[in-house]
Amino acid sequence: MIKVEQLTKCYGPVKAVDAISFEVSKGEIVGFLGPNGAGKSTTMKMLAGFLPPTSGRAEVAGRDVFRESLRAREHIGYLPENVPLYPDMRVQEYLRYRAALKGVPGRRMNERVGDVLDLCGLGDVAKKIIGRLSKGYRQRVGLADAMVHEPDLLILDEPTIGLDPNQIRLVRDLIRNLKRHHTILLSTHILPEVEMLCSRVIIIDKGRIEALDSPQNLRARLGETGHIFLDARVPDPKAAAAGLRRLTGVDSVSIRSDGAWTIFTIHASPGADPREALYGHAVAEKWPVRELSRSAVSLEQVFAEVTHSEEV
């Protein structure tokens, strides 16, 4: 569906996007992830046919987005970052205008506009003036606009930014339902969103692709470096920690006390899973245990790792 080859965009001497290449096949939801100013929006603008690239090429649905821009644009539904809308128009009026502009034939107009109004939960504001709508509704109007002409590809630039948690959930559910009919490329810097929605993730930083894989593989790439927490009541924490360190598969142990309880943070050796040994040890020592758990590697850690930032 999308084919990008060596796409580059320079703003003067600054390389906003630096020779990126990737492919997205039909039916995928691909998340574009990166810190602010990484080049996410610029890439999406180029794919949507709004910005010309400095060099390189991009194809959507087999059409070059620069040479056959008009044809390519017919297959794309694009939601820009700040959701620009005409504040003077009414919701339904705006969607009819956009549908006509995107070539929805007159006989299908009512059906299409009705469909996206329902799908985006805009039925009760259809007659309202866009300028008076809340941020959440405006976002949904933008989304309705993006898909009113049934495009093969949806390009959504930060579709959930600035929404409250309920609205975010609504928009996410909406995107998940769209998966059946559309290929979706969305950008975000909310990591759980990517884990929930996307089948693949492109991590981009300073205009370059740093990682491109499924969320599961990205997590696996960081290896079994997760921590194990053991929360137990022990008579002497220091001695207990020394005892734990002797177990096989345990690299290091640090302790933190929580009243009468002690929380051991145990770093496992790569590839080892010492949870059973820890349990056996605690039983043998007759420690009352409140918790024994293992933290999964989150995409957040992956993200921090590949973009070399200190904290996310």
Add this chain to the structure above:
Amino acid sequence: MRRFLTLLGRELGGAFHQPLAYVVLFFFLLITGFNFHAGVALLNKSAGSTTMVEAFFNTVYFWFPFVLVFPLITMRVFAEEVKLGTIETLMTAPVRDGQVVFAKYFGAWIFYLILWVPSLLYFYVFQVTTSLSAAGAVGSYLGAYSMLLLIGLLYTAIGCLASVVTDNQIVAAVIALAGILALFFLGLLTLFLPGAGPFVRELTYYFSPIQHMMDFSRGIFDTRPVVFYLSSTVLVLFAVFQVFKYRRWKS
């Protein structure tokens, strides 16, 4: 064509959705109404062969709102779209640059024409109440109104050019006003250079909307101004199109 009409409809809708449209309509009507009054007063005083149509289209009260109205109509055309960011949704829809430019241009021009519709009523009222003919002949109407259309074409294009070079509506209005006034006063060059020879006088005739309107409202049809307005409109519109494309590609 359907996309062009959709865009044109949006332009006109957008124009009438903003309060400025009604402020402009109101004051334009007020001033042209006063101009009509002044025209009638002029006819009362002079016993010459001047007709009502001539008197209406050749006073300072006519030209004053005439040159002021274009910046007000055209300033939002491109600048607002860029400011709102809607240029991004507009230009990622499958529409050609040319369709957008033409729709915006003709939208502004049609709004300008709508401003003149009530003026037809003045001449009707004049004829009914005085039972005199407002114009010497039909040619007078045709001449005056076709000159309105023609000058409108060029000045609207200049206004659009001002709007496409900046994102700020006020700046657009100021540039448009400066451009239109410069062109307008170029036609009055002979007033500032009383000693100028026949060559300068001949030359300034090409630029002088006042001269053109004077002739046309008498029913004198001259192809020179027609060619001048049409060709310079094409030139300015071409510039609008190029700047529009350039700014989009550059951003």
